[in-house]
Amino acid sequence: MRVENVVCSFCGCLCDDIVVEVEDNRITEVKKACTSGRNLFLNAPTQAAKPTVDGEEVDWPEAIDVAVRILTEAANPLIYGLSSTASEAQRKAIALADLLGATIDSTSSVCHGPTTIGVQIEGEPTCTLGEIKHRADLLVFWGCNPAEAHQRHFARYSVLARGKLTPGGRKDRTVVVVDVRPTASSRMADIFLQVRPGYDFELLSTLRALLKGQELDVDEVGGIEVAQLRDLVERMKSCRFGVIFFGMGVTQTGGKHLNVAELLTLIAELNAHTRFTTMPMRGHGNVAGADCTLTWQTGYPFAVNFARGYPQYNPGEFSAVDVLARGEADAALIIASDPVAHFPRQAAQRLSQIPTIVLDPEMNLTAQVARVVLPTALYGVSAAGTAYRMDNVPLPLKKVVDSPQPTDEQVLDWIIEKVKTCSA
Amino acid sequence: MSEFILITGRTAKQGAALSRGKDSTAYRQATGFVEMSREDIERLGVEGGQRVRLCTAFGEVELELREGDVPPGVLFVPLGPAANALIPADTQGTGMPGSKGLAVEVKPL
Numbered sequence: 001m002r003v004e005n006v007v008c009s010f011c012g013c014l015c016d017d018i019v020v021e022v023e024d025n026r027i028t029e030v031k032k033a034c035t036s037g038r039n040l041f042l043n044a045p046t047q048a049a050k051p052t053v054d055g056e057e058v059d060w061p062e063a064i065d066v067a068v069r070i071l072t073e074a075a076n077p078l079i080y081g082l083s084s085t086a087s088e089a090q091r092k093a094i095a096l097a098d099l100l101g102a103t104i105d106s107t108s109s110v111c112h113g114p115t116t117i118g119v120q121i122e123g124e125p126t127c128t129l130g131e132i133k134h135r136a137d138l139l140v141f142w143g144c145n146p147a148e149a150h151q152r153h154f155a156r157y158s159v160l161a162r163g164k165l166t167p168g169g170r171k172d173r174t175v176v177v178v179d180v181r182p183t184a185s186s187r188m189a190d191i192f193l194q195v196r197p198g199y200d201f202e203l204l205s206t207l208r209a210l211l212k213g214q215e216l217d218v219d220e221v222g223g224i225e226v227a228q229l230r231d232l233v234e235r236m237k238s239c240r241f242g243v244i245f246f247g248m249g250v251t252q253t254g255g256k257h258l259n260v261a262e263l264l265t266l267i268a269e270l271n272a273h274t275r276f277t278t279m280p281m282r283g284h285g286n287v288a289g290a291d292c293t294l295t296w297q298t299g300y301p302f303a304v305n306f307a308r309g310y311p312q313y314n315p316g317e318f319s320a321v322d323v324l325a326r327g328e329a330d331a332a333l334i335i336a337s338d339p340v341a342h343f344p345r346q347a348a349q350r351l352s353q354i355p356t357i358v359l360d361p362e363m364n365l366t367a368q369v370a371r372v373v374l375p376t377a378l379y380g381v382s383a384a385g386t387a388y389r390m391d392n393v394p395l396p397l398k399k400v401v402d403s404p405q406p407t408d409e410q411v412l413d414w415i416i417e418k419v420k421t422c423s424a
Numbered sequence: 425m426s427e428f429i430l431i432t433g434r435t436a437k438q439g440a441a442l443s444r445g446k447d448s449t450a451y452r453q454a455t456g457f458v459e460m461s462r463e464d465i466e467r468l469g470v471e472g473g474q475r476v477r478l479c480t481a482f483g484e485v486e487l488e489l490r491e492g493d494v495p496p497g498v499l500f501v502p503l504g505p506a507a508n509a510l511i512p513a514d515t516q517g518t519g520m521p522g523s524k525g526l527a528v529e530v531k532p533l
Contacts, residue, residue: 010439036439043443109519117518149434180431181494197429197498198525248433252523256516283434303519319519341446341505344521345483346513365446365505 003400008037009084009380012282012390013150013157020400027381027401034151041381041400045361048404049375060406060414067333067372068418070355071100074331076307080320081337082106083287085359085408086385086397090286090293092412093335094304099419101307103329105320106290107337108302112280113315114251116291116301118260125267125277127243128391129156132279134163138239140176142263143200143249144281147184153281158245159188165240174235178203179249191232196223201255204262207233211269237273247281282390285380289388324350332356335408336379338364359408374411377403385409426468428460428499430480430528432507446505455504459492460530470532477531483509486533499528 006018020041021029030038051063058066071077079097082090083106090106097104108116132139139158146153154160159175166172177189178200186192195203199222206221210233216226236242244267250259263278270276282288291301298304300313303320316322320339323329324347331354340348341364352369360367361378377383382403388394406414441450458478465472472491477484478499485506494500501507510528511521 010443035436036442039440039443043445105519110521110523113519145433148436149439151436151439180498181492181500184436194495196495197431249524252432252520254522254525256518256520315519316515316517319515321513321515321519321521325513338446342503342508344511344513345509347521348508362443362445 003398006398006400007380007387007395008033008040009285009387009397010037010040011150011285012288013153014285014387014389014395015152015156016395022400025401036151044378044381044401045375045405046382046401046403051375052373054371063372063374064411064414064418067357067374068415068422070331070357070371071102071333071415072419072422074100074355076323076328077102077331077333078320078323078329079104079333079335080106080339081335082290083108083284083337084379085336086286086379086383086387087289087293087394088385089335089379089408089412090290091297092409092416094294094297096333096412096416096419097304098306098311099416101309103305103307103318103320103323104294105303105318106287106294107284107342108287108291109315109319110321110342111248111283111287112251113302113319114257115260115280117257117315118264121257121261122264122268124264125271126392127277127279128393129279129389132241132243132277133157133161133166135165135241135275136243137166137172138174138176138235138242140178140242140244141185141189142178142244142246143253144245144247145179145183145185146245146281147188149247149283150281154188174239176232176235191228193224193228193232198254199223200250200253200259201262203229204259204266207236208262208266208269211237211266236270236276239274239276242270242274242276244278245281246278251280279391286387288390288392289386289394292388292392292394321347324348330354333359334366334370335359335412338366340365340369359411361405375405376408376411377405379408383407426464426530428464428497428528428530430478430499430501430510430526431524432501432503432511435502438502438504451504455502455506457488457490457502459490459494459500461494461496461498462491463496465489465491468530468532475533477533478510479529479531480510480512480526482512485509499530
C-alpha cells in the first residue's frame with residue numbers, strides 16, 4: 001500500500017510530501033524524505049513492548065499505579081519534554097501538571113527559549129514558509145546550518161525553492177550565511193560572514209548603527225570588515241522581501257535572549273525600508289507546538305509552574321535544567337525527550353537520583369535510568385495527531401502503520417484518571 | 425595542554441543516527457569526535473584519529489580527534505552526550521545552559 005502526502009515529524013520543517021510504502025503493516029520504502037526522516041520511518045519500533053518498573057516487565061495497570069504513586073507523593077514533580085509528541089498529548093501533559101501542581105517545561109528551554117524571551121521583549125513579525133518561498137529575494141542564515149540540521153529546508157522553502165515571485169529559484173535569491181565556522185550551508189551561500197565566537201550581539205548592533213547611517217571608528221567587528229557589513233545593510237535595505245533565519249548560534253551564545261532581542265530590533269528597523277521578517281529554525285518536529293499548546297493552555301510558552309494552583313512563568317526558576325541542577329525536582333515525568341543525553345551532566349544526574357518516569361517509543365538514555373518506562377507509539381508513524389511547523393502552521397500527522405503500543409495521549413489519560421481517583 | 429573555545433552543533437550524520445538508537449555504533453561514531461583546525465593539530469603535535477581528553481570546569485570526556493574546517497582556537501563537537509558532559513548547568517536565569525563559546529582544555533592521550 002502506498003501512503004502519499006505523509007508529514008515527516010523529525011524536524012521543524014514537517015515536510016508534508018513524503019511517500020511511504022507499507023506491506024503487511026511494515027514500512028518497506030520511504031520516498032522524498034531526507035536521511036534523518038527516512039531513518040525515522042524505517043527504524044520506528046513495531047514490536048510489542050511491555051512497561052517496566054525497576055527494570056522488570058509489568059502490566060499496564062501496575063505500571064500506571066506506580067507512576068501515579070510517584071507523581072502524587074512528590075512535593076515538586078517535573079514534567080518535561082513534549083517536543084516529539086503531538087499537541088493532543090501536550091494538552092494532556094499540561095492538564096496533568098495542573099492537577100499535580102507540577103512544573104512543566106519543554107525542550108524549547110534548551111533551544112529557542114531565549115528566542116521566546118527575546119520576542120517577549122521586542123515583539124516579532126511573523127510569516128509562513130510559503131510567503132518566504134514565493135517572495136523572499138534575500139535570505140540570511142545566522143548561526144544555523146540547515147544543510148545538515150533541516151536538510152530539505154533549502155529545496156522546499158528557501159534557497160532553491162521556485163515561487164510565484166521567485167520563478168528562477170536559486171538565481172532569484174541572494175543567500176548570506178553568518179557563522180563561526182564554514183559549514184555545508186555556508187558553502188551554498190553568495191556571501192559568508194565568519195564571525196568570531198561570541199560576537200553576534202556586537203555584529204547585530206553594528207548592522208543597526210550602519211542602518212541608521214552612523215559613522216564607526218573601527219574597521220572590523222567580530223572579525224568581519226565594516227565594509228562587508230555596510231554592503232550587507234545596503235542589500236537588506238534594497239531587497240524586496242528579506243528574512244533572517246536563526247539558530248542555536250544566536251540563542252546558545254553568550255547574551256542568549258539579548259542577542260535575539262537585538263536581532264528583532266534590527267528587523268523592526270529594517271521594516272522602515274522594506275518588508276523584512278525573521279524565523280527561528282525549530283529543531284524537533286513539534287517543539288513549536290509545545291510553545292503554542294502551553295501558551296493557549298496557560299498563557300506562557302515554557303518553564304511553567306502550577307504549585308500555587310495557577311500557572312506561573314519564570315525561565316531560570318521553573319526551567320528543567322535549573323530545577324534539576326538545583327535538586328528541587330523530586331520526581332520527573334519525561335515525555336518524548338532524552339534529557340540524560342542532552343542536559344548538562346549536573347542536571348542529567350539528578351534524573352537518576354529521583355524516581356523518573358519515561359513515556360517514549362525508544363529505550364533512550366533517560367529510559368535506561370528511569371524507574372518506570374512506558375513504551376508508546378510514535379507520532380507521525382504509528383499514531384495520528386497534530387504538529388506545528390517552525391512557522392507555527394499546524395499540520396496533521398498520519399498513522400501509516402498500526403502499533404501494539406498506546407499513544408502518549410492515551411497513557412496520559414490513564415494517569416490523569418488515576419490521579420483524580422486517588423485525590424477524590 | 426592547550427585552551428580552546430568549544431562550539432557544539434547538529435550534523436547530518438548525528439541526525440540520521442538518532443533513530444537508530446543512542447546505543448548504536450552509528451550514533452556513537454556520529455557524536456564521539458572533536459574537530460580541530462590543521463594549524464592547531466600541527467601546533468600541538470597531535471594527529472587526526474588519536475584520542476584526546478577535553479576538560480572544562482564542568483566535566484571531561486575522551487574523544488577521537490579529527491581535522492575539521494574550524495578556525496584556529498575553536499573546537500567543534502557534534503550535539504550529543506559527549507558535548508553535554510562538558511557544559512555548565514548554570515543558565516544565568518534563562519533556562520538555557522551555556523552550550524557555545526565555552527573554554528575547554530585539550531589533553532592528548
